[in-house]
Amino acid sequence: MLIELKGIHKTYDNGQPLHVLKGIDLNIEKGEFVSIMGASGSGKSTLLNILGILDNYDEGTYHLGGTLIKDLSERQSADYRNRMIGFVFQSFNLISFKTAVENVELPLYYQGVGRKKRHDMAMEYLEKLGLTQWASHFPNEMSGGQKQRVAIARALITKPQIILADEPTGALDSKTSVEVMQLLKQLNQEEGLTIIVVTHEGGVANETDKIIHIKDGIIGEIEENRSHSAWGGSIIK
C-alpha cells in the first residue's frame, strides 16, 4: 500500500472554524491512476494538500510508502516532497524568469545535484516529453500545453513515487487537455507511476482507472473505471 489514510480530519480556523475533511479513509496502491472528483468546497484540494505534505491534518494517520507523515519539521517535509512527490498544478507554476530547462532543473538544485548532471537530466526529460527545442524558451514564450508538459517534466525529474496533479487541465483547451491526460496515462502505464489527479471535470476523471468521489469532506463512491466509460468516454469542457 503506497498511500494509506485513516480517519483524516482537517479544520481550518479563519475566524470561524471550517470543518473541511470529516474522516477520510483512503488507500491507494502503487501504480494506480486515480482521480479525486468533487465540487468546489468539497475538500478535494485540502485532501491533495495533505497527500502532498503541503498541509498538515488534525486527526488520523497518513502513511506514505510505509512512513507516517505527521508533525514533520519543515525541513523533513521539504525533503519528502522533493524526493517522493511530483506536483503538477493547474496554473503550471513555472518560474517566469527561468527557461524551461532551468525550471525542470530546479528540484535537483534543491537536492544539491551538480549543474552539469542536472542540466543533462533535465534535457533528457524534456526530450522525453518532446520539448527539446523549447528548452531555452521562457514560460511566456510557450503555449499552455507546452508549459504543462514542462511542469510534468519538472515533476518527473526527481523520480517520485507519486504524481499529484491539481486540475492539470484546468487552464487548457479541450484538445490540449486530451494530450496532457494521454501523457499522464502513458506515464502510468509505461513507468508504473502512481498518479492522483484532482479535478471537477468528469471527462478528465474518466481518463483515470479509478474515480474517488468526495463530497462535503467525506469519501463518497469509489468508482472502478477500467473501461473509461463513466462519462461517455470524452472530455467535456
Next chain:
Amino acid sequence: MKKWFDTDTFREILDSILRNKSRSLLTGFGVFWGVFMLMLLTGGGQGFKQLLMKEFDGFAQNTCIVIASSTSKPYKGFEKGRNWNLDYGDVDRLKNMVPELETVSPTVSLWGKTVSRDEYTSSRAVVKGARADYANIETPKLKYGRWLNDADNLQERKVCVIGKRVYEELFPEGGSPLGKRLSVDGSYYTVVGVNWNEGDISVDGRASDSVVIPINQAKRAYNLGNTIHLLCFTAKPGITMSDVTPRVKEVIARRHLLDPTDEQAMFLLNTQLIFGIVDNLFKGINFLIWLIGLGTLLAGVIGVSNIMMVSVKERTTEIGIRRAIGATPNQILGQIISESIVLTLVAGMSAIVFSVLILSGVELAMTTDGMLKAPFQVPFWTAVLAAVLLAVLGVVAGLMPAARAMQIKPVDAMRDE
C-alpha cells in the same frame, strides 16, 4: 549537503536581482548614496584638514615660541612699560633648568631687506639668523641643497637658505641656484639650499619670504650683540607643552627681573594648543560627517529592506513553488538574505569606487607644479570598515523580508491569482 557558496547559489541570486533591473537599481541607489556621501565627506574632510594643516607647514606639533614684549607691571624697582630682550643666556638657562625640553633654538630676524642677485634682479625678504637645530622647530622642505649646519654657524660662513618666493623672484629661469651668490646689505652669501615650505604661519616672516643665514653671522653683520628675537623650543616626546610653559616663563622671568604674574611681558605661542584646536574642530566635523553618512546609509538600508519586503510579497507564488518542489525554509532564508547582501554590497562598493574617483579628480584639480597640495582620499581602513558594515547591514536589511518569506507555505503557490 550543499556548500554554503557555489556558483549555482550565486546564479540563483543574480537571476533574481537582474530580473527586475530598475527596481534593483533604485533600491541599490539608496545604499549607494549613503555610502557615497559618507566616503566623499570623510575623504573631503581629511583633505580639508590636511589643507588647513598646510598652514602650519613644517612646524613641529609641539613647538612653543617665546617673544619678548614690554612689561605691564612694575617689579623690583623697575617701572612698568619696560622693554627687555631675550638673549643667548636664556637659551642655555632653559636647556639646563627645564630638562623636558628637547631643542631650544634662538633666531633673529631683520625685516624688509633687499636681496639682490645682480643689479637688475632683486627681491624683498626677511633675513633670519638661525642655528642648524632650528630644523627641529620648523622642518625645511628642501627642494635644492641642504639646510644650515653647525659648521656654518661656528665658522660664521656666509651661506644662506632661501625661501620659495625669494627663489622664484631671483631665479625666474628655474634650475638649481646652489653656489650662486646673493648680496644683502653689502655682504655676499652663497646659496646652499632652497626651502619649499609654504606655511602661512608668519612668526618671524614666512618661510617662503626668508633668507636664512647662520645666526652668528647675522649677529656680527647686524651688530645684534647678545640679543635674540625669538626663542623657539620643542618638548621631548610624550611631554605636554602646556605642562612645561609655566616653568619656562618662570625661568625667563627670574632672569630678566619680570613680575612672575605679568602676563604681558612675554608672549608664548604654543603650536600644540593650536593643533589641538584644529584637531578638535575636525573631530567635531568628523563626528557630524559620520552622523550624516550613517543616517543616510541607514535610510538606504531601510529602503532595501522595504523593497525586499514588497519583492517577497510579489514573489509569493515563486517562493511557494520553490517550497513545493523541495526548498527548505532555510534555503529560502539564505536566498533572500543573500540577495539583500549582494544588492547592498554591489551598491556600496560602487559607491566607494565612485567616491574615490571623484576624490582623485579633486586631488588632480588641487595639484600645482606636479606637487599635491593635500591628499583627498578615503583612508583604507575606513573603506574596509564601510565594506564590512555594508555586509552586516545587508543581512539586517534582509532579515525581516526573509522572515516573511519563510512564512510562505507551499500551498500559497497553488492559489490562483
